[in-house]
Amino acid sequence: MLSWIPAWTKEGGAVAIQKAARLGFDLLEISLPEDLNMDVPALREQLLTAGIEARFSVLLPASCHLPLYPEKALSHLKAAIGLVSRAGGNFLGGVFYGSIGVFSGAARTPRETETITGVLREAASFATDGGVTLALEPVNRYESY
Secondary structure, three states, X not given: OOOOOXXXXXXXXXXXXXXXXXXXXXXXXXXXXXXXXXXXXXXXXHHHHHOOEEEXXXXXXXXXXXXXXXXXXXXXXXXXXXXXXXXXXXXEEEEOOOOOOOOOOOOOOHHHHHHHHHHHHHHHHHHHHOOOEEEXXXXXXOOOO
16 A cells, blocks of 8 residues: 555545556555544445455554553554454554564563553454454564564
């Protein structure tokens, strides 16, 4: 998607969906905006009209870095999962366990691992209830921590 538009908007999304369909694609990855502000009914209609299936991805903003702000991270993930479900999607991938570019300067602690695991379990349960599969995207140590 980012090959054709710099960020998702209703108008830009229509261009990306139409272009994907015109080129014979039947699937498009849609990177959710940080604020998760999307016209979901319009998106769903655009995808259905074009016959395009969407796979969604999300990154946690720094203000929701999971080890530091687990409640905010869970809220953000649940909002993203809900958006995916309402858009007719069934897949959300991304870096859910932290925020890219946020560095603690130290190795992850056992407590942080416990916090991350607990939040991801709750997010996974919520996703399952909504018919959405979650896929963790691993990043290297130069992108986080």
